Amino acid sequence: MSRSPTDAADGCRPGPDFIGTAEYNFEDEFDLTPAGSTTPAYPGVDVRAVVRYPAKAAGAGQPVAGGRHPLVVLLHGNHVTCPCSCSHTCAPASRIPNHLGYNYLLDVLASWGFIAVSIDGFDVTCAGSIAMSDYEARGRLVLRHLAKWKDWHTAGGAPWGKLFKGRVDLSHIGLSGHSRGGEGVVAAEFINRAEGLGFQIEAVNAIAPTDQDPNVRFVPQVPYFLLLAASDGDVSNLQGLRTYDRTSLGGAPVQSEKAMLWVYGANHNFFNTVWTPSFGVACASDDGFGDGRVSEQLQRLVACQSVVPFFRMQLQDASDFGPLFRGEVVAQGLGGVRMYWARQDAVRKEIDNFDTGDDRTTNSLGGAVTASGGLVTFDEFELKASGPDLFNPSFRGFTHGLVLGWSSPQTYESALPAAQRNVSGYSALALRIGQILETANPVDTPRSLRVKLKTGAGVVSSVGFDLSGVESVPYPYESNGGKTVLTTVRIPLADFRKGNAALPLLDIQSVILEFHGTGLVAIDDIQFTK
Incomplete structure (x- = not known):
């Protein structure tokens, strides 16, 4: 029953691989059109992301390290798209780079052998459509990125030729999303399974997610990790907890393990550095409330010490993190943070x-x-x-x-x-x-x-x-x-x-x-x- 910080593996410690950097940007790549309609709900959606990957040397465009590497794709949530507004007309250089707020996670993942991608959801952010929910839109945007990575692994292609050809382990894909992005990656896994798209998504993580889509979706068949902030002033009703409690449509039992971490004093925004005031990006804020607040540095450490181990455990069989997700130990550096786990095993x-x-x-x-x-x-x-x-x-x-x-x-x-x-x-x-x-x-x-x-x-x-x-x-x-x-x-x-x-x-x-x-x-x- 006792928990000791000294017992836990340090999941946020950088791994042995050099970190390569890349990005891609396909403007107006595709239309998001509802089933049975010919009118796009979201026309001209960009496919844009920043990438960190295991490389033979550190830096931009360096050759990918040998072998095939699991793919983890992250998606941010709702936030301003242009300085202090939800406009989509500001110049590209003035856009709020919401997707760059998770680089601290991408870097650690890449150092441990993952190709880690953070999607810019500019065209589906602050852009709700009656014809298609923005949660479905987010999910389908994630799936479009996965299709790109399948092509790059199979044959290569723009913008980097054969840099990733033969280097992506498409049999081990993980998804992570924050806020509406959390609901979006749940939708991506659900749509992939329901429509037989064939992407081998093996793990899903949601950080302080919403649960608002009228077309309720579930993650019953792959491991699911939910990270919740008790002092969340944005999704203040903790509606995302419902995604843990629900198992699947029709009441079928959960078929893979699921875990939930509830963090006292953590807010909504500090999981994303772009949304954190100290990083100096326009319209960032501290949405938290109440006593016992944790610092922004500790809050990101909570994310790093749980999200990274989750994907290492599920996609790389790093079994030494099992005690962490069973609540038996406390991760390094978090001994003073009040955290509570829930867990359900498949067996x-x-x-x-x-x-x-x-x-x-x-x-x-x-x-x-x-x-x-x-x-x-x-x-x-x-x-x-x-x-x-x-x-x-x-x-x-x-x-x-x-x-x-x-x-x-x-x-x-x-x-x-x-x-x-x-x-x-x-x-x-x-x-x-x-x-x-x-x-x-x-x-x-x-x-x-x-x-x-x-x-x-x-x-x-x-x-x-x-x-x-x-x-x-x-x-x-x-x-x-x-x-x-x-x-x-x-x-x-x-x-x-x-x-x-x-x-x-x-x-x-x-x-x-x-x-x-x-x-x-x-x-x-x-x-x-x-």
Whole structure:
């Protein structure tokens, strides 16, 4: 349960490769036309980007390092396009270079062997169309860039001849987007899959994304990493959290791992240097609010220490970053930043995901659920910001879960049917849990949770932790009306066996949650996991 900064691999440390630089600019390259129409929704869209890549020597246009290199494509979000305006008529030299704000990520990625590309979305920024949502437009712009890279790998071509011919590993593609760009890369993966375009997108990252497209899209089949800022004053309702909670259309289960990192004190803009006032670009701003703010330097380090490891882990099999995404360690340089992880593995045994209705007495496996009679609150609710059957509007996700309140020691027990009791193939018990902003759950009041496993023979083993502070389970971010976000508590099964080495994992009859003190929490996704 403890986390140590010294245990983590340094994902932001520059790698061994020289960094080559390049850019491309195809003006008025194509029209974005809605299906069934002949009238472009976005006419004359430019295809423009800056590139960093592993090279044989540092500098512009240097030969690409030997071998094939995974491709990571980034897309910025909505911002002014010309100085302090959304005009598209200013001279090219006066345009706001929104896409250059992620060079700090591109450089580190390139040094570790990635071809890293940041797209200039000038023509789809501040340019919403009724005929085609700007999220679909962003997604299709990303896919147009991928088509260019396929051509350059296959045959070469303008503007650099055969520089990248045979050097792009198109079987390992990652997408990253910030703000509306985050929703755009989700759309790109969805459209690629739905329309059978064939791009092998293997990982998607969204940074402080929106979730506004009426054509809701999901990322169920590839790993997904969501980076959220608690002090985001732009997407202040944290609507992007819904993209983590939703799995796929029709309720099918998530098929690849997904992770979410929630950062106290981080704002929306500082992930992009062009949007950060200290870099001197017109109309940059600090949109953050509340206490406990982190500096712009620390905020970019959070991004570098999570986004880069995500792509190294998913596209290069860098397994040493696994503990970081399980919340077991803190990345180098971030020991003073309050960060909370949620995670769902592709391989898991779901005891209760609370998505099968409002029956609080039966879990997802069909096992019986019982609770002691002294619980002040014991019921299932929609853990959302709006809609019917809410507990309160402080929740920012898109899930159904359990709310438990207590003022004296109480227990909650969820049983595994006989055919489901062998958990020896799993390595941990996990549950999502969050404290709720209510008078029944005052901050810094002593409260604790013990998690117990009971065997068919009645043997019980437990692990406990404190809920009073915010080390394991965050208290809601109190600014801007309060934000309740669930984090994943992951307990290695080995911890249960420390007190009982003979604990038989072949016959776990139930999971018991034992609460002490006074408190109010929301719970979701109780599961055994790899």
